[in-house]
Amino acid sequence: MGQANLRGTFEQRKTSAIIEAIRTEKRRAAEKKAQEKKQADEWNSLTTSQQQKRVFIAGLMASVMTHGNTAGINFESELFDVELKGIKDGNCNVTDCQKPGATYYNKSTKKYYCKACAEMINWEGGRKDVMELYGVPLLCEPDA
Ligand SMILES: [Zn+2]
Numbered sequence: 001m002g003q004a005n006l007r008g009t010f011e012q013r014k015t016s017a018i019i020e021a022i023r024t025e026k027r028r029a030a031e032k033k034a035q036e037k038k039q040a041d042e043w044n045s046l047t048t049s050q051q052q053k054r055v056f057i058a059g060l061m062a063s064v065m066t067h068g069n070t071a072g073i074n075f076e077s078e079l080f081d082v083e084l085k086g087i088k089d090g091n092c093n094v095t096d097c098q099k100p101g102a103t104y105y106n107k108s109t110k111k112y113y114c115k116a117c118a119e120m121i122n123w124e125g126g127r128k129d130v131m132e133l134y135g136v137p138l139l140c141e142p143d144a
Pocket residue numbers: 092093094097098099113114115116117118
């Protein structure tokens with residue numbers, strides 16, 4: 001009688017353990033799926049240029065991890081210059097432009113732009129508002 005009870009308890013525990021394991025596995029699968037969806041959504045929210053940069057940086061990291069040095073890295077690639085984006089004399093702050101020689105300072109973003117992009121930002125229709133905000137008509141001006 002006592003042994004039968006013990007056995008019953010053991011079977012119950014085994015069953016509960018299996019159910020618990022299945023629940024844990026299902027929860028892990030759901031979390032993994034949610035995580036993958038989050039990553040996919042984040043990736044899809046990036047511009048093509050941002051995606052290219054991420055792929056490029058991942059390539060750099062893979063190269064360093066594989067070779068233990070920077071052999072095989074194309075330093076000529078314009079995508080390498082992510083850190084130059086928007087800084088004075090660096091690359092234009094417009095993500096899809098990235099031209100070198102950014103000398104036009106934008107009073108609003110506090111970043112630097114190439115001449116062509118600065119001229120687009122300084123569009124005539126926006127000058128009245130810029131005048132009110134900054135006391136000058138042009139948002140972007142050359143910073144010599
Ligand atoms: Zn530009």
